[in-house]
Amino acid sequence: MTDMVAYETHGAVAVLRLQNPPVNALSQAVRQALMQGMDRAEADPGVRAVLIVGDGRAFIAGADIKEFGKPPREPHLPDLCDRIEASPLLVVASMHGVSLGGGLEVALSAHYRIAQPEARIGLPEVHLGLIPGAGGTQRLPRLTGAKAAVEVITSGRHVPADEAARLGIIDRVEAGDPQAVGLACAQALLASGAARRPVSEMPAPAPIDWDATYAKVLKKGRGQLSPAQAVRAVQASAELPFADGLAAERRIFQELMATDQRQGMIHAFFSERAVSNLSELASVAPRAVEAVGVIGGGTMGAGIATSALLAGLSVVLVERGQTAAEAARARIAGNLDGALNRGKLTQERHDALLGQALEVVTDYAALADVDLVIEAVFEDMAVKTAVFAELDAVCKPGAVLATNTSYLDIGEIAAQTSRPSDVIGLHFFSPAHVMKLLEVVVPDQTVPDVVATGFALGKRMGKVAVRSGVCDGFIGNRIMRAYRTAADHMVLDGATPFEIDAALTDFGFAMGPFAVSDLAGLDIAWAMRKRLAPTRDPRERVGRYPDTLCEAGEFGRKTGKGFYLYDAGSVEPNPEVMELVMAERAERGITPRGFSPEEIQRRYMAAMVNEAAKIVGEGIARRPLDVDMVLLFGYGFPRYHGGPLKWADLQGVDTVLADIETYAREDDFFWQPAPLLRQLAAEGRCFDDLNKAPQT
Missing domain, CATH: 3.90.226.10 (2-enoyl-CoA Hydratase; Chain A, domain 1)
Structure with missing residues (x-):
């Protein structure tokens, strides 16, 4: 032995x-x-x-x-x-x-x-792209x-x-x-x-409707093969002698071992475990955090507060007035009620969190003793800098000051304080108590133990924490802007938003980009477009039809009308959208052409990969796997593809580059190949080679 x-x-x-x-x-x-x-x-x-x-x-x-x-x-x-x-x-x-x-x-x-x-x-x-073998x-x-x-x-x-x-x-x-x-x-x-x-000597199970079960499982998995193939393996247990059933199971197992999906899911499995392990923090102790402040009790702030409470932290939430404070408490209570109803909380703990661990106030002075504070107010630089000036005045020395901004320059926010080294970005994704992604955004002046504190908080909250440098949109939203731009260009050139959404759900996304925009609120992207308009390059193609929707007060699900119509649980394409699109095409002199589902997918993915490669090349993301985890856990990227840069490796970096160079013949401003993409293709390397390189 x-x-x-x-x-x-x-x-x-x-x-x-x-x-x-x-x-x-x-x-x-x-x-x-x-x-x-x-x-x-x-x-x-x-x-x-x-x-x-x-x-x-x-x-x-x-x-x-x-x-x-x-x-x-x-x-x-x-x-x-x-x-x-x-x-x-x-x-x-x-x-x-x-x-x-x-x-x-x-x-x-x-x-x-x-x-x-x-x-x-x-x-x-099945989570590794396989079946039991x-x-x-x-x-x-x-x-x-x-x-x-x-x-x-x-x-x-x-x-x-x-x-x-x-x-x-x-x-x-x-x-x-x-x-x-x-x-x-x-x-x-x-x-x-x-x-x-x-x-093995027990009776075989009674049969079920195997084909219907296979189809149902395949649909639920949005194209993932392993769960559906598992149905066929179980079918073998009912229809074949035990030894033959084992042989069928082994054959299916081996076939799945050879698939790209298996490679993608193995990559996701290991990357999820590697993404928060940073060599720069190996010997850095985080600051102690037991009491957290949250500024703003809207959907995002209430979700962050809920996540902190569920992690065993005490929370002081600051709102502007008593009415807003009561509404914030109600949102948090609703979130906790949901956890209670799902069996995630006992009634006793639910009551303790609301009655003892949570304090909702209207005065910043209540933050005097918190260890870390997270600002979650309106996405406006003037509003956020005013909040940080208040925090600088009331928070104790050593308290970590974090902003939940989605796009803004955290260095500029930090400069409004006397302690920029204690300022960091903690970008949660809505609903913050459900979504697993946390972008830890690190300005140049932030000290290592503050970075370590951000990652420790993410771990305590059960998040997948990913390090990002500072740029407009950080990792996820910057990439989203690129692939959403590719989708908008296809609409101008002849596709419909609904064809694009359908092609991308076929690819494995839970929702297409236009349905996602409706869910998030069209006014969010509208505000970003207006913010960027003064510095926009005149060569950039930007469709005007989404702004026209917003100007009419059509913001998506929250108004019942956006790219789609929402009525009593039904969802239908909004016919006004294509009227606006066709009018804009005519105004711009565009002769529309058709796009196949495959071309939609390849253009969308090429834009995603190209921007991701720029982000890695610039050092905003340290490793390709960081990008992959952001897209998997924050943007609904299909796990069985592994992430956009793993997908690029599986397609072949040279193949993706060739697509981008082809598209650049139409628009060489948007389709500018990332230098890193060119380098990898020239050297016959792939993105995963960079994941294996020592961290610096």
């Missing part, structure tokens, strides 16, 4: 205790040790049962991520699972913490399963039935122990030391003369 799996006997029960901290990931060494443990138990004439249990925080949390992307080494997990299930001994799995992916597949290979009340199980492989799609349906198995596998969710017991996955839920509880279970089974109970 190795140190990875301890072996001991208790009467007729051999205990195999996994010891691969912290979560017993199924490395090659663990798989090998489990094989050896089974061999040893079967060779012992006094052993009649085997108990598999884990040390530490979990039974088995899944595959060892250190082995991702490397050639698989024997023993392979499917072989281990088959080996466990085929044992002539009675095998029990005692589960605590999480049993995910291969961990659950090992447990399903046991003949009986017992779990702690707080245990959770799941098969999350060690019998999960064949064994689980024999326990739960096909419908429940499809839901568990295609969602990839964590299933609580009590629900898993109701579904038939777990035989018993019992609190106590996992080894002691499991040992008692195994001994009781032996005493009762219980037989081995291999899942």
Whole structure:
């Protein structure tokens, strides 16, 4: 045996205790040790049962991520699972913490399963663009039935122990030391003369409407292949003998391994974990933050305050007057009510947050003792600088002063204070208590421990925090302006906003750019266009039709009319939009042409990639993966494409550059290839090469 799996006997029960901290990931060494443990138990004439249990925080949390992307080494997990299930001994799995992916597949290979009340199980492989590949799609349906198995596998969710017991996955839920509880279970089974109970020998699940289920899952996944293919694997469990079903599962698994989607989702998986790990902060301690101030209680400010409360922080929210203060408190209460109704909060904690942790005031003096304050007022430089002058006067020395600005120069805001080194941008995304992205925007004068504090706050709030330099729009909104401009140009040249939205939802976005604009409010982009108008280059093509909509008071969903009409739950294209577009085309002398869905997608993505490459080249984003995470978590970019720069790598950087150079023949002002894009193409490199370079 190795140190990875301890072996001991208790009467007729051999205990195999996994010891691969912290979560017993199924490395090659663990798989090998489990094989050896089974061999040893079967060779012992006094052993009649085997108990598999884990040390530490979990039974088995899944595959060892250190082995991702490397050639698989024997023993392979499917072989281990088959080996466990085929044992002539009675095998029990005692589960605590999480049993995910291969961990659950090992447990399903046991003949009986017992779990702690707080245990959770799941098969999350779809989140990596795969399906379970060690019998999960064949064994689980024999326990739960096909419908429940499809839901568990295609969602990839964590299933609580009590629900898993109701579904038939777990035989018993019992609190106590996992080894002691499991040992008692195994001994009781032996005493009762219980037989081995291999899942593979259980009846196949009853069929369901496979084609309808496949179509439904594919639609829900907006084109992601792995959940839909998981339906086909479960179908094999119902229609084929077990061994043939395993072969079908393995074939589908291998086919998915070869897809771009799998590469995109693996990239997203690792990038999400890497994005907040900055070498510049490795030895920098953040400032202590327990009390937070929020300026402004509108939708954004209330969301930020809610997020802070849910993170266990006390909040002082400042509004301009009593009426506004009461409205802000009501918004926060509504957000917390939603968390309560979803089971995220107990009634006791809900009441404590509103009654004790939250204070809504109208006087800046109440911020005297907060550790960090976040300004979330109207996007206007004069308004924001006035707020920061107030904060500079009342906040204690060492308090971090943060702005939630979406576009404005944070250095200019910081200059209004006597402590610019304590000022930082914390750009939340609405609704701030739901959206996971946080752009930590760092002006040149901000000191490292303030940057570290921004990232620590993001982690405490459960955000994906991404470092950005200062420029107009930072990472996300600057890129959004570019791809939205590409969409606007296509409308002027012959596409309709509705064709563009449809093409991009086909690509995998939840909504197209015009539907998103309606959701955000057309007045927001209108204000930005007016702000930029005085410095706009005369060569820039800017459509006037969106301004005409706004001048008529049509701001999208909040007014019931924008690019679309919103009436009693129905959504229809607004016919007035194309009237305005066609009039502008005629005025500009544009002869419209058609755009295929593929051309719409390629132009939109080329604009996104090109601007992203400029941002990385300028150092606004330190790494391509930073851009990818911003677009994934803030802008609805399809996760299975990995992010715009991963998508570019998969297409080929030279291919994307060729597209941009083709478009530049029509408009060489907008379609100016990023120098970094040219450099990578010339050197035969890709964006991911930059992710692997040492951070500076």
